[in-house]
Amino acid sequence: MRPVYLVLSVVVVLLVSSIPLALMGAAASDEADNIDGEIVTRDFSFRAGEGVRIGDYRVELLSVVSVIDGLVEVRVYKRASQFEDWRVMQDYRDVNFDGGKDRGGLTLTVVEIFDIDTVRMRAAYRSDYGYPQKYVTERALAPRNLPELKVFTTVDKTTVSTGDELKVTITVTNAGNDTARDVVIQDSPPLPQFRYLAGYPPKVKNQLQPGESDIVVYSMVAAAEGSVELAGTAARYSDSKATLYSATSQPVNIEIRPQRRPDLAFEVEAPGPIELGGEGAINVTIKNDGEAAAQRVEVKMGLRSGMDGLEFSGGGLDRSFFEIAPGDVERYSATVRGSRSGSYVVDLSASYRADGEMMQEDTSFQVSVLEREYKYLYYLPIVPVLIIGIWLYRRYKEYKY
Template identity: 45%
Template sequence: MKASSYRLGLICLLLYVLLIGAACAAESDEEDEDEITFRDFSLNIGDRIDLDDYQMELIEIQSLRDGLVVMRVSRVGGSLDEQRALLLDSPNNFDGGAEKGGVTITITDIFDEQSARVRLEYEQKLGTPRKRASDRPAAMPEKPELLVQKSFDRNEMHVGDEVKVTITIRNTGTGTANDIDVQDIPPLPEFTYIAGYPPKIKETLDSGQSDSAVYILNAAREGSVQIPAVVVSYADSKKNSKSNSSEPFSIIIRPKSKADLVINVEDTPPLVLDEEGLLNISISNQGSASATRIEATGEVSPSDGLEIKGLDKSFFEIPPGDAANFSASISGHKRGIYTIRLKVSYDDGDGSVIREATSRAVVLKREYKYQYLLVIIPIIIVSAWIYRRHREYKY
């Protein structure tokens, strides 16, 4: 009997231990199911996460600048349906959050205007979350993109030249650019600003639109000048700030462009009294700018004995590399050597300039044919007389 009672007690003890172990295991399994876990998902707009009867959909990237993403969280049956703007790195609880059997959603990264990384926290008992890609066609993102160009109408100029500067802004993106602000640097010391500065551009440009601004400069100091970039700032429809800039470039300002007139007066062959001749004159511009208001005047020394007609001339302009040619008629009334002095005044682009040139004219006394006879006839007479006397003495 005692042995039988002992065995019965041992069996009861074993059964008690087994029951206690099973209860502890059940409690441990229940605690595991209540444990909170998380998973990260990369979602595009329209994608959603399904967990048990929860559905969490990415609606839009509201602001890249402010880090705002809109998500819709709902439950099958309609007990929850909420659309909320979530701030980057800020946990958001739905149905009390993961700690109370609901879900907690955190935006951990925003890739661009179409996608973001989402962290989902939940109790393990809710099951395994699954990503559902959107079956809707992806909408074209409204993403403005401004291209900026700054150009001079020439990259080489002279001091005193005017140059036209053009700034062009073109929206090559897919959305409207708002609050456009062009930031051109303050006036460069190598230029004086004549008109149109600072440049003004439309504040709003739709996709495909462009706008330009033009201003005028005057080159004031010679040298190589580095033209810095123009920066344009703007915002998209969600107030996200953006900016772009033009490419810097160099221009060269050379010394002031001036006209340089060279006068060439051809010497005339000797003239006899009252004979007419031509004095050919050429005024050529060997400078880099047009000569204007050209006045040519001449004088003769000595002033009496040589007459010149057509020496005084005026020309409106002689371009660089060009020349003005003309002739003056001369006639001598008194034998001698005369000096012809030509004076040319003009505007070289920087002020009034005078150039001079000289030429020589010789007037000879007229020679008549009978003057030669007056010398020859006496010689013939003397020669005949000598010949005659020679024959008389011979006989």
């Protein structure tokens, strides 16, 4: 039986050796001549649920027990023999199977654990066993029960003004099918642009069952204007095998604008030149172009000195408004009568409150009162011209023969 298998295996090895083993990332070290009894060492990678044929030996990776601890569970058996062995291998330690390499068996070493599924292994064996050949084990790979956390960081508003409060919501959801253990979240470090009010630093439950979510909220106040990137929240957790995982949420950009203030603006429609004794209407429009309400708005009119040539009816232009909301417009009018000719400058001043702070907006406009028009004055220059004309004509007639 043995020589037959040997021949078969040689044929297979020959066939396979002509095909480069893609999975064998690194070139086999200690490449030696294919001579019976000589020991060769070859590296290969495989995943849990996969096996590697080395001669009659079958090496199957059952699972990575612990990435951190470097423990890998393997099953090694020899075809058509009684040899079967389950081992948990510590990485970087040579483990002899079936007597080890020097006795026709295998000596395996875990050289690298890539992740919870993939392992790189080094096998030392007699060279006539040929190259390791990968295969899928008959046993379907049982889905691993792993925790998988998803972290979302959201803020209730991404554009705020200084002084505004905003809430940061961190949602941690276990989307995996194993309990996430030792869950710790690490939010972005405290930023100078914010004052943190409550809930910071955020904390979540230590363990999260599959499908379970935990939501933490903390609030802060924007303190300085500018554009701020809120770094993503990192969640660290481990599974039942104490394998450490981490998940990070997307960073969030927050635009902090200057503090919201009211901004009152005057628009005054002054009458054109009004005739002496005539009347004109003054329309005043106050608009709050700001983002905050102006409160206790007092509009006062002031006349510069020597302005007694204007008479306002209906209380002049003084007005009070309890509040002018952002975007709101207040309009009012007054009638002015010109009692003396001249050009007058009227000052309007609105004082108002915003967040306890007194603010003021001033404007001024001009009202001209025309002088009384004496139309016949225009004819006066004609008189001397007429006199001269008559004089010249008389002289002309006097000397015309």
